[in-house]
Amino acid sequence: MERQIINDKAHDDILKKKGYVVSSFIDDVAVAALLREFQSLYPDSASGFYAAAHGERPELKKYIYDQVIMHFSGPVSNLFHECKLLGGTFVVKYPGGDSHLAPHKDWSITDEEQHLSYSVWVPLVEANTGNGAVTVIPYSHLLAQDHRGLNIEDPYAVMGEALRQYMLTVNMRPGEALVFDTRLVHGSEPNISDSPRVAVLATVVPENAGLRFYYGNKGLIEEYEANIDFYLHENILNGPASLSKIRDISPKPDRINREKFDELYSKLRIQGSFLF
């Protein structure tokens, strides 16, 4: 039987079935405190989509991580069942048409044959169709399984436009959490409002899950044993650094494409008899 992730059994069932669930998470005080932090760290307006974890200065990354831990630790213990929080960062969408984020899956950071990992997306302002709320393809976590990471082509991102017809917008109130399986195809629409859409993106894994780093190199996928310090202190865009390699994995030859996606997805719809 699949391991319980969310304490509320009904929500846990939805997460397993659809690949995502929305729950109440942090209170208004925590929302306001995190928003203030964001505004004082990033007082200037910018454009496009910005994730503070990508290529940010290590001390700033660590500072944001500490703020997220401070405000999320209690709520994570309330919401999740025997899981640990791996920190998080601000994900911001500034006003303008260039902030669309193509459908993609998040990197695999565990050996998914043993343990899955979960993204926790928490808007600090109302998130809706007009300001770049997250969009998801329900049930897509059950489609072709693969390893995801640096230098590994994400076929879902490549199919971007073709997948847009399947995506549902998740409208959310500030402080709610969208918890999703990192294998779920998700993205977000442009922010066509007048103000930045500020959110926090954190990651949660089962308490006993070891971390991994997957790296595409010369046609193979290298699997490394990783740890939180690596994800926190290294510039992960530079590769595995001093991590120990576990094995080489051959990518699956039948990688997903548009036809395969349509075929798999219609099979899933029939099997699961879900409404879309």
Ligand SMILES: O=C(O)CCC(=O)C(=O)O
């Ligand atoms: O904040 C968003 O618009 C989505 C973020 C996201 O999907 C990601 O960083 O993987």
